[in-house]
Amino acid sequence: MPEKWTGRLVGRMHNERITYEEVAKELGVTRNYVSMVLNGNRKPPNAKERLQAAVDNIVKRRKSQ
Numbered sequence: 001m002p003e004k005w006t007g008r009l010v011g012r013m014h015n016e017r018i019t020y021e022e023v024a025k026e027l028g029v030t031r032n033y034v035s036m037v038l039n040g041n042r043k044p045p046n047a048k049e050r051l052q053a054a055v056d057n058i059v060k061r062r063k064s065q
Contacts, residue, residue: 002040005048026054
């Protein structure tokens with residue numbers, strides 16, 4: 001079962017129009033891996049912090065352009 005933070009992050013990604021592919025590229029992993037983490041099938045250490053930072057970086061980059 002996914003954790004609550006994943007739902008909030010997916011909601012933010014939706015609002016910011018950020019795809020799993022973009023997050024995967026930012027982290028250097030596959031889209032499928034991002035999906036597994038957000039769906040609760042994988043629970044790597046620091047997942048919440050790493051994924052949130054990736055989304056933050058994408059948003060900052062877009063706003064600076």
